[in-house]
Amino acid sequence: MIPQHVAIIMDGNGRWAKMRGRPRFFGHIRGSAQVREIVREAKRQGIKALTLYAFSTENWKRPEDELTVIWKLLRKYIRREVKELDQNKVKLHVIGEIGRIPEGARAELLQAVEKLSVHEEFHLTFALSYGSRTEWVSAAKQMAEDCKLGKLQPQDISESVIDQYLWTSCLGRLSDVDLVIRTSGELRMSNFLLWQACYAEFDFPQTLWPDYTVEEFRKSLERYQTRERRLGGLTK
Ligand code: IPE
Ligand code: IPE
Ligand code: MG
Numbered sequence: 001m002i003p004q005h006v007a008i009i010m011d012g013n014g015r016w017a018k019m020r021g022r023p024r025f026f027g028h029i030r031g032s033a034q035v036r037e038i039v040r041e042a043k044r045q046g047i048k049a050l051t052l053y054a055f056s057t058e059n060w061k062r063p064e065d066e067l068t069v070i071w072k073l074l075r076k077y078i079r080r081e082v083k084e085l086d087q088n089k090v091k092l093h094v095i096g097e098i099g100r101i102p103e104g105a106r107a108e109l110l111q112a113v114e115k116l117s118v119h120e121e122f123h124l125t126f127a128l129s130y131g132s133r134t135e136w137v138s139a140a141k142q143m144a145e146d147c148k149l150g151k152l153q154p155q156d157i158s159e160s161v162i163d164q165y166l167w168t169s170c171l172g173r174l175s176d177v178d179l180v181i182r183t184s185g186e187l188r189m190s191n192f193l194l195w196q197a198c199y200a201e202f203d204f205p206q207t208l209w210p211d212y213t214v215e216e217f218r219k220s221l222e223r224y225q226t227r228e229r230r231l232g233g234l235t236k
Contacts, residue, residue, distance in 0.1 A: 040088075049122070094109055101129060123174060135166055143161075
């Protein structure tokens with residue numbers, strides 16, 4: 001089975017650049033070029049939702065010049081890709097602390113989200129200034145607020161109600177993640193989709209993100225297909 005929702009932690013750009021004696025931002029440039037290929041392939045494979053971790057709530061600790069490059073590259077990606085995304089009927093979402101994204105980048109992103117909102121075939125989500133814990137705090141505040149206003153009753157809070165308060169509610173029934181891929185060999189979640197990936201399968205290729213090709217991606221999908229997802233039940 002092809003996973004419906006794949007989430008990728010695109011890690012290793014800095015190390016990729018360092019290995020070549022180049023500044024870290026060089027890795028981000030090569031990494032952002034890789035995104036286009038993986039998005040195309042995900043759609044070709046029949047995946048329905050692809051979520052890309054591009055910037056975490058913790059990444060604000062990075063030096064100012066690196067942050068500038070990251071947001072510049074994001075704008076560049078949107079400008080370059082929006083036409084093709086539109087032709088391919090890709091719906092775009094952004095999850096995270098959208099208000100913290102620098103204004104120029106934010107405006108362009110939201111414009112693209114609006115333009116592509118007519119599509120339903122494939123969901124591409126960028127996690128930007130995203131952190132699971134921040135997402136949960138925001139959901140808890142919103143639920144408390146709605147209880148105060150009488151729009152929500154505490155006894156009605158269920159897993160599916162919580163789903164509706166998380167940023168990934170934009171994905172509807174696709175919000176649960178089937179496969180998490182993290183490149184670069186790191187074995188951790190780094191605050192990514194902790195609720196949504198609670199029953200996901202994991203793949204940790206050693207490859208650094210700028211070297212993660214379509215072929216490597218296919219291998220990740222093949223490995224997923226060998227897994228047996230029992231979801232707490234028993235094998236037939
Ligand atoms: C991932 O690559 C991209 C972002 C976090 C923006 P890194 O920049 O974390 O690269 P490494 O982990 O230092 O190699
Ligand atoms: C996680 O990578 C975030 C992204 C890939 C965007 P980091 O490189 O920031 O994570 P840690 O610090 O190694 O856990
Ligand atoms: Mg990293």
